[in-house]
Amino acid sequence: MSIDTLRYYERIGLVDPPARDSGGRRTYSDEDLARLGFLTKLRTTGMPIRMMRQYARARRSGVAGPALCKQILVEHRASVRARIAELRSSLDVLDHKIDNYSQIERDASAAEGRTA
Amino acid sequence: MSIDTLRYYERIGLVDPPARDSGGRRTYSDEDLARLGFLTKLRTTGMPIRMMRQYARARRSGVAGPALCKQILVEHRASVRARIAELRSSLDVLDHKIDNYSQIERDASAAEGRTA
DNA sequence: GTAGGAGCTGGAGTGCGCTCCAGGTCAACC
DNA sequence: GGTTGACCTGGAGCGCACTCCAGCTCCTAC
Structure with missing residues (x-):
């Protein structure tokens, strides 16, 4: 999954904004990653x-x-x-x-x- | 298959232009229809x-x-x-x-x- | 301390596959 | 012979799902 796609998903409210580190960068927890993985699964199976x-x-x-x-x-x-x-x-x-x-x-x- | 899709396919050269009747309208032969049917099959199976x-x-x-x-x-x-x-x-x-x-x-x- | 690289933002652009439209023509029905 | 309806044309528009960009900030490595 490209970084652009990830941002896009965040923009449209498909994924919750993850935590940020001290420098303002996103840090994805294991749970975040698991959710993203499942969402990706849904996408590849053709869910709109x-x-x-x-x-x-x-x-x-x-x-x-x-x-x-x-x-x-x-x-x-x-x-x-x-x-x-x-x-x-x-x-x-x-x-x-x-x-x-x-x-x-x-x-x-x-x-x-x-x-x- | 919608008439618009059919025209679109003809425009982009995906299907040969069919014969026309005396009034200039398209007449599709059984063979034309069979080809269209197969093309539709290819589309629905995800062929680009x-x-x-x-x-x-x-x-x-x-x-x-x-x-x-x-x-x-x-x-x-x-x-x-x-x-x-x-x-x-x-x-x-x-x-x-x-x-x-x-x-x-x-x-x-x-x-x-x-x-x- | 400075050069490089990754990530940040909002917004614009892209590719695909249709889908819609305006304005015209033609055949059929009453 | 007028009206209705389907089909004609070229071109514009749309929805989806990304993808790219410019200009900025920040951390890291030298």
């Missing part, structure tokens, strides 16, 4: 920033927080599963198409063999 | 437009075409597989996190039971 902000807001909120967090994650998990299913079915199409091209190649080399 | 254009160009090129097409698809298939693997591993993290929240909920309701 908007939803990540909802999740971050839920984390900060009180008693209702955990239930809301869980709900968002359950919802996201469903979409990840759907995405996996979509990709898997597309793999079949891709395999089929590739087989086709392999066949074309074989035909072409067979024709070449005859003309040679 | 840039690579789709390479594929479209390969389709139009002569003898070298099929080999190039196949190469592009094989490459893309690998990235789809990698993506699936990435998503699957993330699902585990997600499951774990959701379990955590479920536990928190159970703890909370247990505490509520004691204070009630």
Whole structure:
């Protein structure tokens, strides 16, 4: 994760501003890093920033927080599963198409063999 | 697929301009539709437009075409597989996190039971 | 003490993939 | 023959998620 992305996340309120050292520089605790790691995981699985902000807001909120967090994650998990299913079915199409091209190649080399 | 997207694809040279009827309107043959369907499949599996254009160009090129097409698809298939693997591993993290929240909920309701 | 390098800030810019718009044309229906 | 609706064109605009920049401050190493 680039430093610019990190700043961007902080600006839009996706991550809490971390502590600063005496020189005014950010110091990330292990917990900060763990949270960032999880947020990155959410991003790479295709969760939009908007939803990540909802999740971050839920984390900060009180008693209702955990239930809301869980709900968002359950919802996201469903979409990840759907995405996996979509990709898997597309793999079949891709395999089929590739087989086709392999066949074309074989035909072409067979024709070449005859003309040679 | 929206009409605007279709026009966009035509503008950037991703699809060949289809035939027109007497009134100047586009008429898509079954073959056109099949190609569009496959292109859409590539898009939804995350192939960038840039690579789709390479594929479209390969389709139009002569003898070298099929080999190039196949190469592009094989490459893309690998990235789809990698993506699936990435998503699957993330699902585990997600499951774990959701379990955590479920536990928190159970703890909370247990505490509520004691204070009630 | 000074040169270098990393991090700081607010703001502007970028790339991708659409999406929308204004103003025009055409065919079909009443 | 007027109205309606779909499609036509070129071009502008948008949302997302970054990414880059100028100009500054601060710590470190020599």
